[in-house]
Amino acid sequence: MSRRLWAVVLVALTLHATGVAAQRPTASEYEVKAAYLLNFIRFVHWPGRASSGPIELCVLGADPFGRTLDSSLADQPQGETVVIIKRLSSVEQARACHVLFVSASEEGRLPRIMAALGSADVLTVSDMSGFAGRGGMIQFVADRGRIRFEVNLPAAERAGLMMSSELLRVARNVRTGR
Amino acid sequence: VAKAAPSTALLLLALVLARTATAQQAPPRQLTALTLEQLGEIEVSSVSKQAEDLWRTPVAISVLTQDDIRRSGSTSLPEILRMAPGVEVARIDSDHWSIGIRGFGDQFSKSLLVLIDGRNIYTPLFAGTYWPAYDTLIPDIERIEVIRGPGGTIWGGNTVSGVINIITRHSSQTRGTLVAVGTGSLDRATAALRHGGGNGRGFDYRVYAKAFNRGPGFHADGARFDKWWMTQGGFRTDVALGGRGVLTLTGDVSDGRHGQRVAITTLAPPGRGPVDGNLEAVGGNLVVNWERPTSADGSIRVQAYYDGTDWRAPHFQERRDTVDIDYTQSRTAMTRHHLLWGGGVRWSPGRYTPTVATLDFVPRNFTDRLASVFIQDQVAIVPERLLLTVGSKFERNNYTGLELQPSARLLWNVGTQTLWSAVSRAVRTPSRIERALTLFTPVVVPTVQIPVFIQLTGNGAVEAESVISYEAGFRRAAGARTSIDVTAFYTSHEDLVSFGRGPTVIETSPLRAVIVAPYLNGLFGTSHGFEVTPQVQLTSSWRIWASYSYRHFDLEATPLNAEMNAVSRYEGSSPRHQVRAQAQLSRHPLEVDLAYRAIGELPARTIGGYQTSDARIGWRLNEQFDLSLAAQNLLQRHHAEFAHDPGPPVEIPRSLFLGLTWTRSPQP
DSSP states (O other), rough: HHHHHHHHHHHHHHHHHHHHHHHHHOOOHHHHHHHHHHHHHEEOOOOSSSSSSSSEEEEESSSSTTHHHHHHHSSSSSOOOOOOEEESSSSGGGGGGEEEEEEEGGGGGGGHHHHHTTTTTTTEOOSSSTTOOOOOOOOEEEEEEEEEEEHHHHHHHHHHHOOHHHHHHHEEEOOOOO | OTTTTHHHHHHHHHHHHHHHHTTTTTTOOGGGOOOOHHTTTOOOOOOOOHHHHHHHSSSEEEEEEHHHHHHHHHHHHHHGGGTTEEEEEEEETEEEEEEESSSOOOOTTTTTEEEEEEEEOOOOTBBBGGGGGGGGGGGEEEEEEEEEEEEEEHOTTTTEEEEEEEEEOGGGGGOOOEEEEEEEEEEEEEEEEEEEESSSSSSSEEEEEEEEOOOOOOOOOOOOOOOOEEEEEEEEEEEGGGGEEEEEOOOOOOOEEEEEEEEEEETTTTTEEEEEEEEEEEEEEEEEEEEEEEEEEEEEEEEEEEEEEEESSSSEEEEEEEEEEEEEEEEEEETTTEEEEEEEEEEEEEEEESSSSTTTESSEEEEEEEEEEEEEEEEEEETTTTTEEEEEEEETTTTTEEEEEEEEEEEEEETTTTEEEEEEEEEEEOOOHHHHEEEEEEEOOOOOSSOOOEEEOTTTTOOOOOEEEEEEEEEEEETTTTEEEEEEEEEEEEEEEEEOOEEEEETTTEEEEEEHHHHHHHEEEEEEEEEEEEEEEETTTTEEEEEEEEEEEEEOOOBBHHHHHHHHHHTTTOOSSSEEEEEEEEEEEEEEEEEEEEEBBBBTBEEEEEEEEEEEEEEESSEEEEEEEEESSSSSSSEEEESSSSSOOOEEEEEEEEEEEEOOOOOO
């Protein structure tokens, strides 16, 4: 192929991209993860908590979402559930949360965090490697350009959380303990 | 070709920038309205969390993710590095590369430091990285961080022009089985196998093995000396020790044969001729890393490693065993200070065995020793907004004694913009070659009737090369999809090594004249340049990024320098202009990648500028099988990227590579 033709192909591809931009939804990694977090709330039941109050969604450690989480919440279809986003610097404040996203910045402190939570009914979610194997309940995993998640069911059961079969069906991998 | 390259490249760059403006007006998304299943099908940009953290770092840094690496279609570490902005990669022949950052391109990348999972692969033998001897399983690389500019305050000596930090994936990310096979016109046959698992309670492991056979480059004279075979195996295990931190063990063994043509001098009859042969490289390493958090934002890390290499080439042999122990601790003090400090020792005995009479080291056996401490304080002048980082490394080596490598860096965050500036000092300590080499080269002197040789001679008085570099950078993100990163540098170089003129010795039996040319610190000067990296995520499935880098050297020789082309050798061995543009398109089950690059001329190596292009198509056949076809250097049958000594340049041919990967994730 001639050099000139090749350059034309490259330019054409570049230009073509503009057309695509108008048609397809755009997603960054943390936009997708934020949408998952808000989605998980619909598939988890907290039997030990008041069913009418707001849902507290907390981020522990360096917040990878930036404004994404807040804008995703604003985008969310209107429903009865009120969600409040809190950013925490220490795990001591986390026991009141319904959902706790543990930032990968906390990887080294994970044993301490897990010990502090004990069996509190907090849904723990993270994208740090090995999270579901170290007591976490839901771990995001990158799967060739897509974001999937794994569930550690025994950890959720110990905390008294109930996960819907829909959530478990979609999970890439469900750990069942034995 | 050289003349056409900049205009085409600028056109592409302009297009990429133009798209940046368009993409900002993309409509808002309604991801939250999607079901869990639909979310799982959305393709996301591969900008990792680490990359976002690095965005707020007062350092010129770029990150290549596993996704970028896989989609490049590259099968070796040096080829992967072509993607990093500002890195100058030139393939010398099928199995050798010249890699530089901000100049200093040469086969041994003498001013940049390369780490694989914290293991330093810089060899003190010739001060640099012998690239063909190092590899890893490419799908297991988590990311490659490339830092341009000095990094001596943290990493120590030989981090003058940059750091390349290769980080493999946590073993919990590689559970299951992977089998990858491939064949192509340059990479004749490759095969890799990896298996990983874990107990679900904090213990994970993987083991891998790989082998390849690569063919020679294009030789106008029909030579085929640069063939390359390698087999390698290794493991990684990560163990969470409850409240006592995380223990990581990695290790590899490798055996390779790197075909090469070297020039060997004979004293009688006087001459210098090419010899074809293999460098047989055997390597092994074991790295133990333990990290434990001590407070809310403090930790202790201890790393120890052993790295052994045994290299047998037609013209030299060296056996080296390196043991290195490092300790790092961090903690917050007085709320606004974040302290990082540590120390380390390295012990690296090398044993040289001569194989020809005209190349030797005096002494042959020598142990490199290094001890260092460093401290760095990050002060939040205005928390989250204005950060000052100051620190220094104090390193003692047994060549030049104590070396100081201080730096000060200022970072200013304003919303989605980051401004930073830095001033830092770094040193490159002399190599064994510069201190202890003795190498004969014949010269023709028309008026002299007896054989004349130049004897390149190591010099115990060679001091470390040093730089003081001033850098400034600007990064701006426009929305979640577009960004630009600009870095400029001005560097003052002292004590660059060249050859001096020693005495001429007339030897009588046999009769010959030997002109002694000692290594010495014969050059100084400045360099400056900049790097621009615009990036745009047009949609979830379209990403385009580009980079342009410029650098200029202005060096001078001291009166002691006697190497006529020393200045032009430094100035003209890396391209002044370098452009790269890359597009990634994903549309399940296909992914398409296109890359274009235009590289300026290398006057010192009599290599013209060139432009070429790579392409790759990946096809996900099902949950288990992936097929890919990669084509490299598409724009011409073959082109030269660097000079070869001896003989004409070896050219890099257009090549095709077909790969098939089978992965099986563990079932619950």
